[in-house]
Amino acid sequence: MAETEKNAGRNHDTLNLYIDAAGVMLLFLDKQGIIREINRKGCEILGYDEDEILDKKFTDIFLPQAKKDQNQLAFLNYIAESNGTSGSPEFDITTKNGETRTILWQKSIIKGRNEEITGIIISGEDITAIKKLESLLELIRFAFDHSPDQIYFTDNKGEIVYSNSKALESFGIEPGSPVKTTISEINPEISGEAWGKLWSEIKAKGKIRFESVHMYRDGTQYPADTIAHLITHEGIEYACMISRDISEQKKSEDLLRRNEAYLQTLISTIPDLIWLKDKNCSYLACNRMFERFLGSKESEIIGKTDYDFVEREIAEFFHENDRRAIEAGKPTINEEWITFADDGNRAYLETIRMPMYNPDGTLMGVLGIGRDITHRKEMEDMLRNSETQLKKLNEDLKIIIDNAPAMIFYKDNRNNYIKANPAGARAFGLSTGEIEGKNGSELFPKFADMYYMNDLQVINSGKPRFGKIESFPSPTMENLWIRTDEIPLKEQNGHVYGILLFISDITEQKRNEDALKEVNRKLNLLSSITRHDILNQITGAAGYLEIIGLDHEIPEGTKTEEYLQKISKIIETIKRQITFTGYYKDLGEQAPIWFDVRVIIGKVSANLDLDGIELENDINDLEVFADPLFEKVIYNLIDNAIKHGKTLTQISFSIEKRPKEILIICTDNGTGVPDWAKEKIFKREYYQNSGLGLFLSGEILGITGLKIIENGHFGEGARFEIHVPDGKFRISSQLSDQISE
Numbered sequence: 001m002a003e004t005e006k007n008a009g010r011n012h013d014t015l016n017l018y019i020d021a022a023g024v025m026l027l028f029l030d031k032q033g034i035i036r037e038i039n040r041k042g043c044e045i046l047g048y049d050e051d052e053i054l055d056k057k058f059t060d061i062f063l064p065q066a067k068k069d070q071n072q073l074a075f076l077n078y079i080a081e082s083n084g085t086s087g088s089p090e091f092d093i094t095t096k097n098g099e100t101r102t103i104l105w106q107k108s109i110i111k112g113r114n115e116e117i118t119g120i121i122i123s124g125e126d127i128t129a130i131k132k133l134e135s136l137l138e139l140i141r142f143a144f145d146h147s148p149d150q151i152y153f154t155d156n157k158g159e160i161v162y163s164n165s166k167a168l169e170s171f172g173i174e175p176g177s178p179v180k181t182t183i184s185e186i187n188p189e190i191s192g193e194a195w196g197k198l199w200s201e202i203k204a205k206g207k208i209r210f211e212s213v214h215m216y217r218d219g220t221q222y223p224a225d226t227i228a229h230l231i232t233h234e235g236i237e238y239a240c241m242i243s244r245d246i247s248e249q250k251k252s253e254d255l256l257r258r259n260e261a262y263l264q265t266l267i268s269t270i271p272d273l274i275w276l277k278d279k280n281c282s283y284l285a286c287n288r289m290f291e292r293f294l295g296s297k298e299s300e301i302i303g304k305t306d307y308d309f310v311e312r313e314i315a316e317f318f319h320e321n322d323r324r325a326i327e328a329g330k331p332t333i334n335e336e337w338i339t340f341a342d343d344g345n346r347a348y349l350e351t352i353r354m355p356m357y358n359p360d361g362t363l364m365g366v367l368g369i370g371r372d373i374t375h376r377k378e379m380e381d382m383l384r385n386s387e388t389q390l391k392k393l394n395e396d397l398k399i400i401i402d403n404a405p406a407m408i409f410y411k412d413n414r415n416n417y418i419k420a421n422p423a424g425a426r427a428f429g430l431s432t433g434e435i436e437g438k439n440g441s442e443l444f445p446k447f448a449d450m451y452y453m454n455d456l457q458v459i460n461s462g463k464p465r466f467g468k469i470e471s472f473p474s475p476t477m478e479n480l481w482i483r484t485d486e487i488p489l490k491e492q493n494g495h496v497y498g499i500l501l502f503i504s505d506i507t508e509q510k511r512n513e514d515a516l517k518e519v520n521r522k523l524n525l526l527s528s529i530t531r532h533d534i535l536n537q538i539t540g541a542a543g544y545l546e547i548i549g550l551d552h553e554i555p556e557g558t559k560t561e562e563y564l565q566k567i568s569k570i571i572e573t574i575k576r577q578i579t580f581t582g583y584y585k586d587l588g589e590q591a592p593i594w595f596d597v598r599v600i601i602g603k604v605s606a607n608l609d610l611d612g613i614e615l616e617n618d619i620n621d622l623e624v625f626a627d628p629l630f631e632k633v634i635y636n637l638i639d640n641a642i643k644h645g646k647t648l649t650q651i652s653f654s655i656e657k658r659p660k661e662i663l664i665i666c667t668d669n670g671t672g673v674p675d676w677a678k679e680k681i682f683k684r685e686y687y688q689n690s691g692l693g694l695f696l697s698g699e700i701l702g703i704t705g706l707k708i709i710e711n712g713h714f715g716e717g718a719r720f721e722i723h724v725p726d727g728k729f730r731i732s733s734q735l736s737d738q739i740s741e
Contacts, residue, residue, distance in 0.1 A: 025103070025124040028110075031117060033057050045103075045126050047096035062093045064100055090127070101128040150214075150224075150243040153231075158183040158195040161238070170245075172217025188221070189213050202228050202239050214243065222247050273349065273370035276356070279326070279363050281305050281319055290370075295341025309341070322366045325353035335373070348374045407482075407503035410489075413459050413496060415440040415452045424503065427472075458486045459496045463730075469506065481510035513591075531578050538578075542571050590628045592704045594730065597622045597664060601653050604634045613642065616652040619664070623730040626704050633697040633708075637666045637720055640693065645670025645718070662729050664722040672714040681710065704728055 019026055025042035027035055038046075038053050046053065046062060053061075092100050103124040110119040144151060150167035152160050159182050163171065171181055183190050189212045190198065201208055207229050214224040226243040267274055267287045275286040283301045291297055294309045306315035317336070325332045331354040339346050349370040356364045401408055407424035411417055420435040428435070428443070440448040458465050468484045483506045489498040545568050548554065554561050598619045605615050615638070624630070641651050648670035656663040673681060682698045698708050705725055712719030 022123075025126070027058065027122040027124070028119060029058060029122065030119045033059055036119070042124070045095070045101065045124070046093070047099075052096075064092050064094045093124075101126055102131045103127070148244075150241075150245075152241050152243075153238045154183055154241060155236070155238055156199055158190075158192070158199070160186075167243075170214065170216060186214055187212050187224075188215055198228075199239065202230050203237070206230050211246070214245070223250050225249075271372065273368070275368045276365060277322065277368070278365040281322055281366075284365060292340050292342045293338060321351070321353055322368075325366055326355050326363065329355060335377075338370070346374075347372045348377045405505075407501075407505075409435075409501040409503070410498060411440075411455065411501070412498045413455075415448065415455065417443065418498065427503075427505075455486065455499050458488050458499055462488050462490065462494065462496055464488060469510075480505055481507045534578060535575065538571055538575050542568070542575075545571070592625050592627055594623045594625055595630050597624060597653075600631050600634050604631060604638060608635075608638055608642065610642070613648055614650045616650070618652070618654045621731055622655060622662070622664075624664070624706070624724050625728045626706060627700050629700045633700050633722070636693040636697050641666075641668045641670060641718060647671060661723055661725045662731070664724065666720040666722075667712065667717060669717040672712045672716055672718045673710050674714050678710050682708070 019037075020040045022039055022041060025045050026037075026039040027042060028037035030036055035053055035056055035058055038050060043050055043053065088104050088106050090102055090104055092102055094100055104127045106123045108121040109117055110121060112118045145165045147164055147166060150164070150170050152163040152167040154160050160167075160171075163173070165175060168175055171186060173181070183195050184192060198208075198210075207227065209225070209227045211223060211225050213221050215221045223246050224243045225246045226241055229240040229242075231238050231240050270287065271289060273287070273290045273293055275290045276284045278284055282303055282305055286294075286298050286301055291301070294301055296309065301309075306318045309315075310318075321332070321334055321336075331352050333350065333352050335348065335350050337346060337348055350373045351368060351370045354367045354369075356367050358364045401421045404421060405423055407427050408419075408421040409417060409424050410419040416439050417435050417437070420432050422432060425432045425435055430443075435443060440452055444451065454468075464485070464487045466485045468486070470482060470484070472480045472482045483504045485502040487500045487502075488496045489500055490496050545564060548564065554564060598617060598621075601615075601617050601619065605617075626633075638651060641648055645668050648668050651666070651668045654665050654667075656665060681694045683695060694708075701708055701722060705728055707723050708720060709723070710718060710720050
């Protein structure tokens with residue numbers, strides 16, 4: 001008995017050694033689930049000492065708190081199954097430090113002599129690491145199948161043994177179907193022989209990368225970038241191929257190459273000088289214009305510095321400007337003269353230097369752009385000279401205006417006096433400071449509205465008005481006579497923003513004119529009396545000659561008869577000349593005025609008997625500055641045509657614009673004027689009893705600088721031209737358009 005107990009104890013100790021040596025967790029639970037025994041591995045997994053575990057209920061301590069009731073029920077059901085071993089379920093446990101671990105469980109039921117269940121032995125294998133690895137493999141498989149790249153494995157013969165979803169889609173194979181294709185079928189550029197060489201390269205290098213063409217099942221080809229890795233699985237070598245459709249990348253690369261070509265063309269052809277230096281001032285690139293500057297090709301310039309091409313002083317100047325740009329860390333601008341080495345031409349450049357940086361922020365070099373601004377500089381120099389000259393001119397003009405005897409005023413279009421010269425201020429008994437900046441209603445309350453109405457006529461029409469003569473009360477209440485010229489001031493768009501007034505004191509001139517008029521009046525009275533007396537005497541003499549003829553006392557055919565006839569003709573000539581002078585007694589007596597030519601022609605023709613002759617008047621909106629007897633000139637032209645045209649049926653008036661003058665043309669379809677008489681008809685001699693009329697017409701026109709000629713063709717009709725110089729005529733804008741056409 002003692003020996004038996006001794007052997008039993010020895011067996012128990014041996015059993016404990018085996019249990020502690022086990023590589024899995026072993027638990028002995030009684031019928032209530034109380035832990036009665038646990039091995040060393042179990043304590044290690046759970047993180048507790050043995051005495052912290054024994055006599056504790058397993059489900060209360062080691063099952064996770066989350067879903068604890070559900071976990072307890074599942075675990076208890078597993079334990080309560082009566083069969084000896086029942087599968088290998090997985091349950092999570094919670095360790096002492098709160099870590100959750102996954103355990104693969106197995107159980108054995110302990111029964112007594114009466115087959116009564118007395119307890120249970122549970123073994124648990126910690127498979128936490130395996131589960132994590134499985135999860136990781138699941139993630140890898142998901143990433144593999146959902147990768148946007150084509151991933152496939154080939155053997156050494158080029159047969160594809162496995163593909164991900166993207167590759168299957170590319171090969172035209174339904175998911176789940178066996179992959180039966182080769183590299184040559186998806187890549188027409190790789191034949192069997194080519195694959196052999198490619199496989200050798202993969203084996204030699206372990207990893208290669210290449211671009212080729214892939215083909216879809218429908219025959220569509222596309223560029224692909226492929227990375228091939230050599231791998232070994234269960235002693236068999238495979239190539240793991242990762243291919244990517246680079247169609248968009250190729251398009252982008254093509255677009256980039258085209259843009260680079262465009263940019264290179266632009267840089268090469270742009271008239272600016274462009275260059276790029278590294279941080280040591282060695283040239284990295286340049287354009288054609290810069291090649292002209294240094295007289296060398298880009299390939300000869302790259303890698304060299306300014307010292308290799310220009311004088312040392314100039315090279316140091318360039319380097320100093322580069323250094324300033326680098327120190328500033330931003331674009332700098334300077335101007336400099338350069339000489340082109342290829343043709344010696346000098347140019348003035350505006351140069352921009354800009355520091356250039358690498359992607360990591362380190363300095364790469366300096367970019368330079370030089371623009372030829374020689375013309376601009378010349379224009380600026382000319383502008384400065386013009387400004388100097390203008391300043392001098394303004395100073396001279398101010399001196400002239402300030403010392404001019406005429407009154408000069410500059411007003412805006414709201415009747416405000418902007419500027420006045422001293423003469424103008426003195427005329428009103430004020431200083432220039434008292435006038436400038438004031439409104440006309442403040443300065444001259446009694447006359448402001450009247451003056452402003454005159455100004456508005458010029459402002460609204462946009463046309464100047466010259467020679468307005470009016471009386472003007474001076475500050476001393478002396479009545480003065482003034483002559484006013486009003487000129488509108490216009491912006492480039494034609495808007496009138498003000499008016500310039502030149503006012504001359506013509507009081508003395510007016511007095512002299514009045515005195516001259518009085519003298520002329522008296523002379524005209526005397527000449528009128530004298531003409532009357534002479535005409536009476538001539539009329540008496542003519543009467544006596546007529547009586548002599550009626551008495552028949554003078555024999556016919558005698559010299560006496562001949563002399564008496566000549567005396568009679570002379571008397572008639574004297575009578576006609578004296579009568580003619582009466583018509584022009586007022587020549588030059590009155591001041592010239594502006595005539596509307598169309599109105600004058602209409603007025604004269606209405607007072608003449610045209611007797612069926614057609615008169616055309618094609619003149620509109622033309623005014624000429626002439627002596628008040630200008631109407632007599634038009635009368636003579638029409639009257640002479642009627643009297644001497646013989647076959648006349650038509651008279652026409654028109655105009656012709658020429659440089660610096662305008663012509664008033666009078667033509668008819670009569671016999672015309674012989675060439676030998678074209679000049680004589682304007683002299684003081686008779687030509688068909690019309691000489692004095694055309695002579696005096698020329699004199700009337702000559703008072704204001706106008707002249708008349710005849711240049712028609714004899715037999716075709718007469719053509720008289722009145723030449724009116726610039727400043728002696730006014731035309732409307734509409735007429736200006738007509739005559740310019």
